[in-house]
Amino acid sequence: MMDYIYIIIIVILAIMSGILYKFGLNKGLEKGNKEFIEKLKSEKEQLKMEIEIAKREKDEIIRNAEKEAENIVKSALIESKEEIQKMKEEFNRELKLEKEEIKSMEERLIRREEMIDRKEQNLEELKNKVDREKEEIQKLKEELENKLYEIANLTMEEAREKVLNEAREKYELELAQKYKSIKEEYEEDAKKHAQWVVSIAVQRYASDVTSEITTATVPLPTDDMKGRIIGREGRNIRAFEKMTGCDLIIDDTPEVVVISGFNPLRREIAKRTLEALVADGRIHPARIEEVYEKTKKELEDIIKEAGKEAVMRVGIKPLHPELVKLLGRLKFRTSYGQDVLEHSIEVANFAGLMASELGLNVELARRAALLHDIGKAIDHEVEGSHAVVGGQIAKRYNERLEVVNAIQYHHNEVDPMTPEAVIVGAADAVSAARPGARRETLENYIRRIEQLEEIAKSFRHVDKAYAIQAGRELRVIVQPDKIDDALADKLARDISAKIEEIMEYPGVIKVTVIREKRSVAYAS
Structure with missing residues (x-):
């Protein structure tokens, strides 16, 4: 379009120059016309360059727009894929939970059906038994009626003699066979049965009861130390009680501080922490926290050593390291004034002596007795009594089924599988035996x-x-x-x-x- 305009302008200028030439102005205009034409050519070239630049900018803008659009599409695809993946994972989780719930319901239904089938079978057997007994009673009734008819004409002495003779003849052989069968059946288990009777008799023994200790005292070099323990506006004592979970009782008793707490392990950590702080002399919240953490680590080593020593003292085969660690924790747990670890060792010794006297498995009795209170090491952290929890712990660390049963039986929460289980319960009663009301x-x-x-x-x-x-x-x-x-x-x-x-x-x-x-x- 611009080219056409330039051509028209040049034509017009040519016509005008011809006219002017005719009027004698050709020379002057010719010179001006050439300059004008040159100027127009220069502007034309300038416009062409600007057009070329505009085209390149247009192409560049288009390319950038295409790249940006491509990036936007890619980003949208990635986000959509991630969202789809999240939705898929969430769906799979929900599906898995539903499948597990359905499976659990199916198992419960199967167990319930099996229980119903067993009950129906028992009822059927009971019904058949009742029918047989009815038939036997009817036969016996008919026989007795016949006998009455026969003895109606006899004297009392003759009738008694007749009945006794017939009964002797009829049941003598049957009684002899029955006696022989019973003797053969129970002769093999007679020794074992006697052991059970003796075990149950021993279990009825009980000893005195003791009381709990819930405080510990820490001696101080001087009474001035009490003020340093309390700290400015009580910040030290507050930090100590918060960190240890125990109460610090500071009264008029000279050169003594009392630590009160229900948990023996916390109380022991608090006592050792305070002793270290008093010996060091530096008492402030940051130092209390530092000494407390150090004392906790030291106590963990003490717990491991206590567990190993208990196994050695009882003289049984090695235990799993985790069971040894749990045994050590019992050193800082008391039950009615007894150190539970010492109580467990004592029960193991009692059980070993009883098992030896009765000719039972001494190793099994000692092992189960040492572990019988292992559940007390963590029973506040899980559901259930310490006997059941202890059995579950022993089972987790691959202890024998007889050991697990003895641990769970010692408070009569399950049925005993072996005489050794009863021995463990008896030994526990001998060592700890508590009167009912106070217990x-x-x-x-x-x-x-x-x-x-x-x-x-x-x-x-x-x-x-x-x-x-x-x-x-x-x-x-x-x-x-x-x-x-x-x-x-x-x-x-x-x-x-x-x-x-x-x-x-x-x-x-x-x-x-x-x-x-x-x-x-x-x-x-």
């Missing part, structure tokens, strides 16, 4: 303490929970980055409401929620 009262108290801590830990964002002051106070430590002050107040109310709902207890239980935020930086 139930103390066990309820222990269960209440543990239940308090379990209730607190069942709430979200709870880091630790400690029942102190003999169960009159529950201290709950929460995650400070997950709970603010308002939620901490609400959590305290919720925990107290749940305690009121599901527990029975005397007096009042104080619930304290502790939220602490620490910010740490290092300058190097």
Whole structure:
């Protein structure tokens, strides 16, 4: 289009130059015309260059737009694929859960059907037995009626003699055969049966009961140390109680501090921590935390050594390392004033002596007796009694079925499989034997303490929970980055409401929620 315009302009200029030439102005205009033409050519070239640049820019813009569109499409495809994959994984998870639930329901239905079939079979057998007994009774009735007819004309003495003779003749051979059968059947098990009778008789023995110890004392070099333990505005004692989960009682008793706590392991850690702090002299929250962590690690080594020593003292074959570690934990658990580890060793010795006297498996009796209270090492962490939990732990670490049964039987929660299982229960009674009334009262108290801590830990964002002051106070430590002050107040109310709902207890239980935020930086 631009080219045509330039041509028309040149034609017009040519015509005008011809006219001017005719009028005698040709020379002057010719010169101006040439300059004008040159200028137009220059502008034409400039326009062509601009058009060329515009075309290149247009092509570049198109290419960039195509690349951007391609990238957008690729990104959309990737996002869609990821979303599809997520949906697929979620669907597979839900499908797997549904399949597992269906499988569980099918297994329950199968077990129920099998139980119904067994009951129907038992009923059928009972019905047949009743029918047979009815027939026998009817036959006996007819025989007795016939006998009465026969003896109606006899004297009393003659009738008695006749009946006795007939009974003797009829049942003498049958009684002899029955006696022989019974003798052969039970003669083989007579010795074993006698062992069971003796075991059950021994189990009825019981000894004295002792009381729990829930405090520990730490001597101080001077009374001035009490002030350093308390710290400015009580920050040291608060940090110590929060870290260890035990109460620190500082009263007028000279040069002594009392540590109170229900959990013996926590109490031992607290005692060792305080002794180390007093010996060092530096007492502040950061130092308390450092010494506490160090003491915990040291106590883990002590626990392992205590477990190994117990196995050596009892004289049984080696145990799984995890069972040895759990045995060591019993050193810091008491039951009615008894160190549970010492109690287990004592029960193992009793069981070995009884098994030896009765001619039973001494190794089996000692092994099961040493492990009979192993569930107490973790029974506050799982559901179930310590006997059942202990059996499950032993089974997990490949102990024999007879050992597992003896552990679970020692409080009569399952039926015994072997005489050694009864021996373990008897040895436990000999070592610990507790009168019923006091036993139930103390066990309820222990269960209440543990239940308090379990209730607190069942709430979200709870880091630790400690029942102190003999169960009159529950201290709950929460995650400070997950709970603010308002939620901490609400959590305290919720925990107290749940305690009121599901527990029975005397007096009042104080619930304290502790939220602490620490910010740490290092300058190097």
